[in-house]
Amino acid sequence: MCHTVAVTERIDHTLRGRWTPTTAQLPPHALRWLRQRTGLAEVRTPARTPAVPASALSDTAHTALDAVVGPGFVRVDRDSRLGRAGGLSYVDILEQRGDGALAVPDAVVLPGSPEQVVEVLRTCAEHDVAVVPFGGGTSVVGGVAALRGDKAAVIALDLARLDRLVSVDPVSRIAVLQAGLPAPEAEKLLAPHGFTLGHVPQSYERATIGGFAATRSAGQASAGYGRFEDLVEGVRLAAPVGEWRLGAAPASAAGPDLKQLVIGSEGAFGVITEVSLRVRPRPVVERYEGFAVDGWARGSDVVRALAQRRVLADVTRLSDVDETEVSLSLAGGWKTAALKTYLRARGLARPCLLVLGWHGASEDEVRRKRRETVRGLRLVPLGRPLGEAWRHGRFNGPRQRDALMEVGVCVETLETATHWSRVSELRAVVREALRDALGDCVVMCHISHAYETGASLYFTVLTARSVADPIGQWQVAKAAASEAIAGLGTISHHHAVGRDHAPYLETEIGALGLDVLASVKRTLDPTGVLNPGKLLPSGLASRT
Ligand SMILES: Cc1cc2nc3c(=O)[nH]c(=O)nc-3n(C[C@H](O)[C@H](O)[C@H](O)COP(=O)(O)OP(=O)(O)OC[C@H]3O[C@@H](n4cnc5c(N)ncnc54)[C@H](O)[C@@H]3O)c2cc1C
Numbered sequence: 298m299c300h301t302v303a304v305t306e307r308i309d310h311t312l313r314g315r316w317t318p319t320t321a322q323l324p325p326h327a328l329r330w331l332r333q334r335t336g337l338a339e340v341r342t343p344a345r346t347p348a349v350p351a352s353a354l355s356d357t358a359h360t361a362l363d364a365v366v367g368p369g370f371v372r373v374d375r376d377s378r379l380g381r382a383g384g385l386s387y388v389d390i391l392e393q394r395g396d397g398a399l400a401v402p403d404a405v406v407l408p409g410s411p412e413q414v415v416e417v418l419r420t421c422a423e424h425d426v427a428v429v430p431f432g433g434g435t436s437v438v439g440g441v442a443a444l445r446g447d448k449a450a451v452i453a454l455d456l457a458r459l460d461r462l463v464s465v466d467p468v469s470r471i472a473v474l475q476a477g478l479p480a481p482e483a484e485k486l487l488a489p490h491g492f493t494l495g496h497v498p499q500s501y502e503r504a505t506i507g508g509f510a511a512t513r514s515a516g517q518a519s520a521g522y523g524r525f526e527d528l529v530e531g532v533r534l535a536a537p538v539g540e541w542r543l544g545a546a547p548a549s550a551a552g553p554d555l556k557q558l559v560i561g562s563e564g565a566f567g568v569i570t571e572v573s574l575r576v577r578p579r580p581v582v583e584r585y586e587g588f589a590v591d592g593w594a595r596g597s598d599v600v601r602a603l604a605q606r607r608v609l610a611d612v613t614r615l616s617d618v619d620e621t622e623v624s625l626s627l628a629g630g631w632k633t634a635a636l637k638t639y640l641r642a643r644g645l646a647r648p649c650l651l652v653l654g655w656h657g658a659s660e661d662e663v664r665r666k667r668r669e670t671v672r673g674l675r676l677v678p679l680g681r682p683l684g685e686a687w688r689h690g691r692f693n694g695p696r697q698r699d700a701l702m703e704v705g706v707c708v709e710t711l712e713t714a715t716h717w718s719r720v721s722e723l724r725a726v727v728r729e730a731l732r733d734a735l736g737d738c739v740v741m742c743h744i745s746h747a748y749e750t751g752a753s754l755y756f757t758v759l760t761a762r763s764v765a766d767p768i769g770q771w772q773v774a775k776a777a778a779s780e781a782i783a784g785l786g787t788i789s790h791h792h793a794v795g796r797d798h799a800p801y802l803e804t805e806i807g808a809l810g811l812d813v814l815a816s817v818k819r820t821l822d823p824t825g826v827l828n829p830g831k832l833l834p835s836g837l838a839s840r841t
Pocket residue numbers: 384385386429430431432433434435436437440441456476477497498499500503504505506507508509510511512513514515516517562563564565567568569570694695791792793795828831
């Protein structure tokens with residue numbers, strides 16, 4: 298295990314003006330704590346500028362694409378191409394820092410309408426060009442890696458120009474939104490109609506409507522508003538073979554729900570151009586509070602009871618002992634010291650932080666919902682400031698990651714889900730696999746999505762980054778964790794499959810499941826131009 302601190306340049310994740318530039322600095326006490334726990338020492342490894350090869354897009358393909366989207370919307374300049382080279386996983390960021398080979402698209406193509414998307418796909422199929430649909434580019438599973446498979450070139454199909462609110466049906470509470478709309482813009486367009494989607498993942502600032510649908514995303518308020526797929530009423534999909542529209546009614550017995558073949562298809566079957574979504578009245582009151590429970594077992598029992606009594610707060614998030622300790626250690630200051638004293642005084646030897654948040658149309662409604670949630674649980678209340686502090690900092694994760702990476706930390710997350718009877722076992726085996734693979738490391742876990750039958754587990758890992766092979770170091774740990782998960786839980790609760798989980802998909806859906814998906818792909822994308830190497834393991838789509 299390497300024990301180093303790498304002082305590096307920062308990577309700017311701002312794309313199209315979205316994503317607040319990093320300002321977070323690690324305070325000295327946090328750095329001291331990290332050195333103690335992971336053995337960091339200090340060396341300098343400045344980021345290198347990644348190599349950008351000449352574009353392999355042929356002149357004929359370029360001219361044909363120009364004819365579809367209009368001049369200026371096929372871009373081959375270095376900055377446009379680099380800006381769409383990969384997503385935001387730890388490995389993506391290492392590659393963007395020059396650690397490892399970064400796949401750069403040969404061009405960025407920006408269609409202006411759903412019809413143009415169909416034409417772009419046909420043109421790409423004709424000219425042997427692979428297509429990577431690109432929404433906000435926040436994938437953390439290699440979903441937007443610019444892989445060309447066996448094609449001559451690869452484009453990033455940037456959906457930024459599909460940015461309209463197409464219609465609102467206030468009676469049915471349905472809005473049709475174009476796929477390239479980033480979440481904050483979608484909310485701005487819905488607000489004058491009095492509606493919200495209530496979908497707030499940590500990648501909210503950059504992620505798009507199409508990206509949410511394509512990855513089966515889950516937001517922080519999933520207990521109240523549902524996962525993204527629960528909001529989807531209908532989809533409009535562009536495929537190389539033509540257009541497919543699905544979702545005629547709120548419920549249907551007309552055979553299997555084919556919409557579900559599109560939701561979660563990760564750009565491998567087609568490009569989602571519009572989504573009909575269930576919208577809800579915007580909440581007037583939001584209230585967040587912190588609570589503590591003693592130990593993980595008791596904490597997960599509490600969340601299970603809430604889910605099974607169907608009184609989960611709209612936001613329900615339980616940190617394990619390690620995550621609670623790290624939050625308190627990194628926060629520092631006299632307030633944290635007072636909180637630790639208070640927890641000890643209340644007899645909590647192994648405190649786990651529980652954040653609960655309720656949304657409603659009035660103070661009365663929120664008070665009623667709160668009463669129903671906390672009734673009979675004997676939680677230790679930590680007050681509204683702690684809940685508000687969580688809300689205030691809830692998009693800070695990526696910024697903290699940048700600050701940690703800057704001082705030489707390997708920091709990454711992974712997530713899964715399972716049934717309640719296996720939640721604690723799954724947490725234990727993943728922690729053990731990560732520790733065996735990484736040596737000195739901190740592994741934290743929380744539940745942020747709960748269901749009557751089970752919950753998601755979200756892990757964050759911190760260790761000293763290997764200078765010699767930072768990507769290999771994480772890949773070994775990720776493989777160990779994925780193998781530990783196989784058979785006990787899902788390979789992904791909300792991050793999707795992408796490139797990184799594709800080798801493990803068969804363990805979850807079986808060889809027959811892979812064949813079903815491959816045959817759907819062959820029907821919609823017969824020449825296999827769409828997102829090679831994502832969702833389905835490479836080569837599978839062409840298997841007969
Ligand atoms: C810091 C951070 C926090 C995150 N937190 C959460 C979280 O709380 N919850 C959560 O669910 N996810 C989270 N994610 C993961 C990610 O934000 C989601 O997967 C999100 O849904 C991706 O949206 P996007 O628009 O950025 O899609 P992209 O990253 O652009 O694309 C994701 C995948 O979908 C495909 N795709 C994109 N748009 C379309 C389209 N219109 N049609 C067909 N395919 C398309 C891409 O080809 C790719 O395979 C997080 C990511 C980061 C970096």
